[in-house]
Amino acid sequence: MAIGSASNPGLGRASDAFPSLVLVQGQEQRSLVLDHSPFSIGRKVDKDLVIADPRVSRDHALIMCEVDGFYVADQGSKHGTFVNGERVERQKLERNDRLEFGVRDAAYVIFHPVGVASSTAREFLSQISGMQISTDTTDLEKLTMFLDAARKLNTTGVLDEILVTVADTTLKLTRAERAYVFLKVDDGSLRLAAGRNSRGEALIDDTTISHSILDEALHSASEFLVTDTSQSLDLAGRQSIVAYDLRTVICIPLRKPQVQSARPKTVHTVSSEGLGAEIIGALYLDSRFASRDISSVSNDILRAIATEAAQLVENARLVQAEEAARVYQRELAIASSIQQRLMEVHIPEVPFARMSGRNLSCKEIGGDFFDAVSTEDHFAIFLADVCGKGVSAALLASTLQGMVYSHLVARMPLAEIVAAVNRFFTQKHLGEKYATMVIARISRDGELEYVNCGHLPPLVVSQQKVVRPEAGNLPVGLLADATYESARLKLHRGDRLLLVTDGVTEAENARGDFYENERLEDIARRATSLEEIFAALADFCGGTPLNDDCTIVELVYTG
Amino acid sequence: MALKMESKTVGGVTVVRCIGRIVFGDEASALRSTLKNILSTSKKILLDLSEVSYIDSGGLGTLVGVYSSARAAGADIKLTGLGQRVRDVLQITKLVTVFEVYDSEQKALAAFH
Numbered sequence: 001m002a003i004g005s006a007s008n009p010g011l012g013r014a015s016d017a018f019p020s021l022v023l024v025q026g027q028e029q030r031s032l033v034l035d036h037s038p039f040s041i042g043r044k045v046d047k048d049l050v051i052a053d054p055r056v057s058r059d060h061a062l063i064m065c066e067v068d069g070f071y072v073a074d075q076g077s078k079h080g081t082f083v084n085g086e087r088v089e090r091q092k093l094e095r096n097d098r099l100e101f102g103v104r105d106a107a108y109v110i111f112h113p114v115g116v117a118s119s120t121a122r123e124f125l126s127q128i129s130g131m132q133i134s135t136d137t138t139d140l141e142k143l144t145m146f147l148d149a150a151r152k153l154n155t156t157g158v159l160d161e162i163l164v165t166v167a168d169t170t171l172k173l174t175r176a177e178r179a180y181v182f183l184k185v186d187d188g189s190l191r192l193a194a195g196r197n198s199r200g201e202a203l204i205d206d207t208t209i210s211h212s213i214l215d216e217a218l219h220s221a222s223e224f225l226v227t228d229t230s231q232s233l234d235l236a237g238r239q240s241i242v243a244y245d246l247r248t249v250i251c252i253p254l255r256k257p258q259v260q261s262a263r264p265k266t267v268h269t270v271s272s273e274g275l276g277a278e279i280i281g282a283l284y285l286d287s288r289f290a291s292r293d294i295s296s297v298s299n300d301i302l303r304a305i306a307t308e309a310a311q312l313v314e315n316a317r318l319v320q321a322e323e324a325a326r327v328y329q330r331e332l333a334i335a336s337s338i339q340q341r342l343m344e345v346h347i348p349e350v351p352f353a354r355m356s357g358r359n360l361s362c363k364e365i366g367g368d369f370f371d372a373v374s375t376e377d378h379f380a381i382f383l384a385d386v387c388g389k390g391v392s393a394a395l396l397a398s399t400l401q402g403m404v405y406s407h408l409v410a411r412m413p414l415a416e417i418v419a420a421v422n423r424f425f426t427q428k429h430l431g432e433k434y435a436t437m438v439i440a441r442i443s444r445d446g447e448l449e450y451v452n453c454g455h456l457p458p459l460v461v462s463q464q465k466v467v468r469p470e471a472g473n474l475p476v477g478l479l480a481d482a483t484y485e486s487a488r489l490k491l492h493r494g495d496r497l498l499l500v501t502d503g504v505t506e507a508e509n510a511r512g513d514f515y516e517n518e519r520l521e522d523i524a525r526r527a528t529s530l531e532e533i534f535a536a537l538a539d540f541c542g543g544t545p546l547n548d549d550c551t552i553v554e555l556v557y558t559g
Numbered sequence: 560m561a562l563k564m565e566s567k568t569v570g571g572v573t574v575v576r577c578i579g580r581i582v583f584g585d586e587a588s589a590l591r592s593t594l595k596n597i598l599s600t601s602k603k604i605l606l607d608l609s610e611v612s613y614i615d616s617g618g619l620g621t622l623v624g625v626y627s628s629a630r631a632a633g634a635d636i637k638l639t640g641l642g643q644r645v646r647d648v649l650q651i652t653k654l655v656t657v658f659e660v661y662d663s664e665q666k667a668l669a670a671f672h
Contacts, residue, residue: 387616388583432587432620436652454652472653478623479657502651 019070019095019112021063023049026106028543034112036336037065041101041109042075045534046358049109052538055079055102063111069093070111077102162316163194164202166283166309171198173305174297176250176285180206182214183281183313190214190282210249214284217251224252224302245288252283252302254310280317283309332391339394342401348374352444355381357553358530360503362546367393367435368501370553371401373408377444380408383499383553384437385455396425396433400476404439414439414451414486418476422453422484425477434477438499442491446557450497451486454478456505456517459498459524460489466521493559498524503548507537510544530554562586564593572671573601574664578610583617590618594625594636602634605667609640614648623654639667 021032021039032049040047042060051060057077064071070093074081079102083091093099099109167179178197182190195203210227217225227249255277283305347355357370367386372379382404386397400421407417417439425434436454450458454475457468471487491497500520507515515537523536530552537550562579575597580586597604614622629636637659641649649655661667 385616387620432617432624434616434620434623436616454654456651472651474653474657478620478654479627 021049021112022110023051024108024110025051025543030545034063034065034070036340038062039064042077045360045531045538048361050360050538051101051103051107053103053106057102060101063093072099072111079103159316159320160194162312164196166312167194167196168200170283170285170305170309171196173301174250174285175287176248176297177287178203178209178285180209180284181281181309181313182206182284184279190218193281209284209286210246213249214251214282218253218279218282222253223306224250224299226250226297226302246286248287250285250297250302252285252306252309253279254281254283254306254313256280257307257311257314280310281313335391336394339398342398343369345371347372348379350374350379352446352559353379353442353555353557355379355553355555356530357381357383357551358534360534360546360550362503362549367397368503368549368551369397369401370499370551371405373405375409375411378411378441379555380439380441381499381553381555382408382437382439383455383501383551384435385501385503385549385551386435387433392433396430396435396477400425400435400437404437408439408441414441414449415484418451418453418473418484419482422474422476422478422482423480426480430477434475436475440497440499440555442497442555442557446491446493446495446559448489448491448497448557449486450489451484453484456500456502459496459500459521460491461496461498461524462492462494464525466525468517468521491557493557495557496524497555497557499553499555501549501551503546503550504537504552506548507541507546507550508544509541515540562589564589566593566597568601569664569668570672572603572605572668573597574605574607574668576607576610579612581611581614581618581622583615583620587618587621591621591625594629598629598632598634603671604629604634604636605664605671606636606638607640607664608638608645609642611642611645614645619648619652619654623657626658635671637661637667637670639664 019034021034023030023032036048039049040059040062041049041051041056042058043050043052043054043056044058047059055078057075057079059075060077061075061081062073064073071090072081072083072088072093073090074088080087081102082088082100082104083093084098085100093111095112097111099111101107101109163181163183167181170176171179176198178195180192180203181194183193185191192204192206195206197203213225213227229247229249256279257277345357355372357372359368359370361368367388368384369386370381370383372381374380384397384400384404386393386400388396403421403424404417407420412420418437434454438450438452438455438458440448440450440458442448450469450471452458452472454472457470457472460467460469469487469489471485473484474482476482505515505517505520509515519536519540520533523533527533527536533552534550562577562581562585564575564577566573566575568574575594577590581590594604626636639661640663641660646655649658649660659667659670661670
């Protein structure tokens with residue numbers, strides 16, 4: 001089993017936090033991630049999961065994330081929602097549940113199948129907390145203390161507490177005077193993480209320990225290093241040993257546990273694999289001349305400590321990392337819901353025009369978005385496609401949207417708006433991040449001004465004819481010295497302006513053909529609603545999933 | 560990775576032939592680092608894109624990024640061999656007005672002199 005790096009194990013798998021859906025349609029399977037709630041299912045093209053079958057209702061069902069898990073809720077569908085064959089109104093989902101929406105033979109959905117992805121940290125924990133320690137040596141029975149601590153891990157999960165427990169327990173087992181736990185930090189050095197003396201007091205100063213012996217232990221291949229300073233003359237001169245009257249020093253390097261490896265049975269047979277393992281920290285014990293002699297502590301105990309303490313420390317780190325990942329995940333979910341709300345479009349009502357827009361996102365958060373602004377005598381729409389996907393695209397999209405929106409409200413000339421946006425993005429050096437966009441602003445009398453920045457030319461549908469005005473500029477955010485010009489058109493009552501992203505023209509069918517401009521223009525000429533266009537697009541693609549977001553915004557001049 | 564690059568020198572111009580797809584990720588990174596390397600020794604680069612089947616928005620960003628930093632460093636990059644898809648993308652984004660594009664390697668090479 002793979003475990004993350006020692007510095008932040010588990011974090012790299014953060015995306016596993018979202019459950020998955022697998023849509024099975026005939027011979028085909030498709031995975032979807034439940035990364036937002038509610039997740040909609042239906043025949044309508046704007047659903048998160050579109051099932052194009054007449055027996056599926058337009059708004060069929062929702063999958064919602066609630067405090068105690070995921071629920072499916074039927075939205076009054078005609079043919080019903082089924083979980084494992086039973087018709088349900090609302091039902092909590094368990095892993096591997098089979099969901100069917102109206103159409104019971106052609107397609108079904110498996111909720112979060114087992115074996116696809118899982119939380120490594122939690123699985124790892126459950127695996128090792130069940131581990132038994134051999135009791136054939138009586139000394140080792142004492143190590144049940146460690147096991148108790150290990151069990152507590154699942155409830156406490158606080159690294160510091162665990163380290164103090166390790167120090168205390170080790171002191172009890174070895175009868176040493178002082179115990180220190182060191183953990184390796186990012187730069188590779190060891191940092192004191194916990195210190196205790198035999199009276200149960202915290203020690204926060206590590207200047208009185210022998211760092212030279214600590215280093216030696218870390219660089220040796222041994223499981224532990226016991227140093228009796230009275231026996232070795234060359235040590236007697238070392239500063240800390242002289243100054244603090246140290247007699248015995250025990251150093252135990254803590255190595256990253258090998259999940260599969262069994263503890264060695266005898267003193268000399270040590271698996272080379274175990275010793276080559278990454279050092280995650282060290283346990284340091286010492287006692288002074290004046291007090292007890294700990295040099296005779298049984299090797300079995302020290303070896304057991306080395307293994308168990310490393311196990312504990314690693315577990316604690318995993319729990320901590322998992323918690324950090326959970327916090328991160330929560331933050332990301334909040335960010336994602338804010339993003340979705342920012343991107344929600346509230347279409348203003350004006351007497352001379354109306355608009356509608358549809359976005360079909362293919363997978364994760366995409367880079368397409370549109371919005372609309374009305375001012376006294378004008379109505380403006382804009383559509384942008386930010387390059388890239390995911391969080392970085394979402395951030396850029398939000399900023400872009402905010403700038404364009406506020407400039408439109410301030411009735412700034414369109415060419416100035418995009419020039420300002422371009423200046424902003426190129427000055428910030430966003431590393432090859434840019435956007436293509438179209439802004440169009442229509443006045444009461446049908447005068448349309450638009451600025452196209454590297455976007456597909458708009459479609460102007462007038463009297464069953466489609467025109468593609470070619471006037472265009474560079475995308476925004478690519479070149480600092482780009483200049484922008486807007487163009488003008490006159491719309492007549494009933495004329496329509498369509499803005500589309502290239503996800504539409506580049507949608508592919510199973511043969512690898514693109515939808516292309518010709519098909520788009522043809523359907524735009526005939527269609528009376530965006531839904532018709534999306535339905536034609538879905539027909540063309542068949543079952544072939546989209547590579548890119550598809551967005552179409554339509555503005556109708558009603559006069 | 561779906562992008563290969565081969566380079567040769569013709570009369571002081573480094574001709575880089577790209578074969579495959581220029582898309583966001585490894586391909587775009589490879590293009591960026593290869594051109595950066597070449598730029599350290601050559602100030603005249605001709606990119607032959609005749610065997611580039613596809614370029615996505617990320618790849619386009621990289622191409623422009625490399626182009627502008629080369630220009631800023633006093634180097635000259637020209638393009639040749641634009642297939643239909645690449646030409647369409649450059650046309651729609653109007654980047655065709657930014658790059659110096661030539662129909663053939665000969666014409667492009669002549670333009671360097």
